[in-house]
Amino acid sequence: MEKHTVDPWAWGKNTNSVQAVEVKNVTGTLYCSGQVALDANGIPSEADMRSQLLQTIANLEHLISESGYDCKNIVRLNVYTTSTQEFFMTCLDVYVPFLQKHSIQQATTLLEVKGLFAALTVELEATVVK
Amino acid sequence: MEKHTVDPWAWGKNTNSVQAVEVKNVTGTLYCSGQVALDANGIPSEADMRSQLLQTIANLEHLISESGYDCKNIVRLNVYTTSTQEFFMTCLDVYVPFLQKHSIQQATTLLEVKGLFAALTVELEATVVK
Amino acid sequence: MEKHTVDPWAWGKNTNSVQAVEVKNVTGTLYCSGQVALDANGIPSEADMRSQLLQTIANLEHLISESGYDCKNIVRLNVYTTSTQEFFMTCLDVYVPFLQKHSIQQATTLLEVKGLFAALTVELEATVVK
Numbered sequence: 001m002e003k004h005t006v007d008p009w010a011w012g013k014n015t016n017s018v019q020a021v022e023v024k025n026v027t028g029t030l031y032c033s034g035q036v037a038l039d040a041n042g043i044p045s046e047a048d049m050r051s052q053l054l055q056t057i058a059n060l061e062h063l064i065s066e067s068g069y070d071c072k073n074i075v076r077l078n079v080y081t082t083s084t085q086e087f088f089m090t091c092l093d094v095y096v097p098f099l100q101k102h103s104i105q106q107a108t109t110l111l112e113v114k115g116l117f118a119a120l121t122v123e124l125e126a127t128v129v130k
Numbered sequence: 131m132e133k134h135t136v137d138p139w140a141w142g143k144n145t146n147s148v149q150a151v152e153v154k155n156v157t158g159t160l161y162c163s164g165q166v167a168l169d170a171n172g173i174p175s176e177a178d179m180r181s182q183l184l185q186t187i188a189n190l191e192h193l194i195s196e197s198g199y200d201c202k203n204i205v206r207l208n209v210y211t212t213s214t215q216e217f218f219m220t221c222l223d224v225y226v227p228f229l230q231k232h233s234i235q236q237a238t239t240l241l242e243v244k245g246l247f248a249a250l251t252v253e254l255e256a257t258v259v260k
Numbered sequence: 261m262e263k264h265t266v267d268p269w270a271w272g273k274n275t276n277s278v279q280a281v282e283v284k285n286v287t288g289t290l291y292c293s294g295q296v297a298l299d300a301n302g303i304p305s306e307a308d309m310r311s312q313l314l315q316t317i318a319n320l321e322h323l324i325s326e327s328g329y330d331c332k333n334i335v336r337l338n339v340y341t342t343s344t345q346e347f348f349m350t351c352l353d354v355y356v357p358f359l360q361k362h363s364i365q366q367a368t369t370l371l372e373v374k375g376l377f378a379a380l381t382v383e384l385e386a387t388v389v390k
Contacts, residue, residue: 006290008326011302017293020327024288028154030136031206031257033147034239042141066138067150076291080241084375109294109385111340112375115214115242125239127291158284160266161336161387163277164369172271196268197280210371245344245372255369 001026001129003073005105016096017108021075023129030069030128034080035060036120044118049081050090053122057098060124069128071102076127079110087122131156131259133203135235146226147238151205153259160199160258164210165190166250174248179211180220183252187228190254199258201232206257209240217252261286261389263333265365276356277368281335283389290329290388294340295320296380304378309341310350313382317358320384329388331362336387339370347382 006020007013037045037052038059045052064071079095081087087095087110098104116123136150137143167175167182168189175182194201209225211217217225217240228234246253266280267273297305297312298319305312324331339355341347347355347370358364376383 006323006327008323009298009300009302011298014302019295019323020290020292022288022290022327022329026289028152029156030150030152031237032150033237034241035149038139038141040139042139042144063136063138063149067136067152069152080239082374084377107291107293109340109383110377111241111294111371111373111383113241114212114244114374117214117240123239123241158282159286160280160282161367162280163367164371165279168269168271170269172269172274193266193268193279197266197282199282210369241371243371244342244374247344247370253369253371 016099018105021105021107023075026129028130030064030067032063032126032128034123034125035063036116036123044120046119049086049121050094052120053091053094056122056124057094060126064126064128069130071104073130074104074106074126074128077106077108078125079108080113080116080123080125082113082115082121084110084112146229148235151235151237153205156259158260160194160197162193162256162258164253164255165193166246166253174250176249179216179251180224182250183221183224186252186254187224190256194256194258199260201234203260204234204236204256204258207236207238208255209238210243210246210253210255212243212245212251214240214242276359278365281365281367283335286389288390290324290327292323292386292388294383294385295323296376296383304380306379309346309381310354312380313351313354316382316384317354320386324386324388329390331364333390334364334366334386334388337366337368338385339368340373340376340383340385342373342375342381344370344372
């Protein structure tokens with residue numbers, strides 16, 4: 001698979017995504033369900049958003065790895081949160097290192113939604129290629 | 131097309147989705163607009179969510195069939211609703227049989243949104259492959 | 261790439277989308293981050309939704325063009341807005357000519373969300389093929 005990122009504006013360097021990702025000669029596509037902070041028994045977290053994001057990222061990493069894919073090849077990673085303010089105030093020191101650790105360069109849309117399942121406050125929806 | 135599902139956690143068996151779907155050797159991809167409870171004249175329903183979901187599913191089945199695709203091969207099915215509580219309380223006896231009838235094993239993200247068009251309360255957005 | 265649109269219902273002619281888009285023999289896929297009304301310095305607009313949509317569309321056109329793709333080949337274009345009412349009341353005379361100018365026939369889901377980044381009120385998320 002060939003991957004090519006596009007960032008036409010200088011301000012793109014200050015974001016945690018690229019404006020577009022092109023892929024060619026894809027041999028497999030992995031569509032992931034939105035991952036949230038469920039523990040090993042499937043119980044949804046009631047912790048603060050930052051703690052939930054730590055669990056969510058661990059779950060997403062495990063899912064992608066178990067599927068035989070690499071986080072580096074996430075092409076679309078959408079973030080759904082019940083509070084964008086809380087996400088930007090409390091979660092970037094968790095979210096950014098996750099992207100850097102895997103050298104993820106992905107398209108992202110971030111939406112503030114009315115609610116997620118139970119007391120969940122943040123969800124990550126990934127599409128990955130190989 | 132080859133399709134492979136991934137469910138790394140035991141609790142996955144109790145959900146109405148799989149955690150990830152991998153597809154390879156895809157020969158066609160069908161991107162569907164979000165389907166809602168519009169009648170044959172395009173009039174949006176004002177009925178309760180459960181009734182709307184019945185119409186929405188009928189519309190989605192018709193759309194996929196007319197497109198020459200099979201519901202069984204839905205890879206991503208997102209659910210957008212104005213009330214997750216109402217969805218889980220009143221709609222599962224409609225939603226689950228739809229998945230079972232077609233043996234659909236799909237990635238899903240469920241979001242509670244502020245609103246949909248007119249008085250609509252539930253929407254299904256599908257991506258299908260062959 | 262071959263593209264084929266499906267509109268099983270007569271009312272489909274009155275919408276600004278098609279109900280489904282099928283693509284085959286795709287040689288490249290472009291996943292775009294949600295585009296919003298940022299200016300050349302990355303500053304988010306505080307203007308009204310209609311003005312924001314004009315900037316958003318200009319940004320999306322630039323992004324797709326810089327990526328070597330054609331707006332005509334957008335297969336999925338999702339619209340996220342903080343007010344569907346305001347979108348339909350004030351934005352159609354901007355949105356529809358954009359679709360017509362490029363002969364875009366795309367699948368669309370429109371969601372009213374609780375919020376977007378800063379004071380942004382409308383966002384366009386595109387997937388394009390070649």
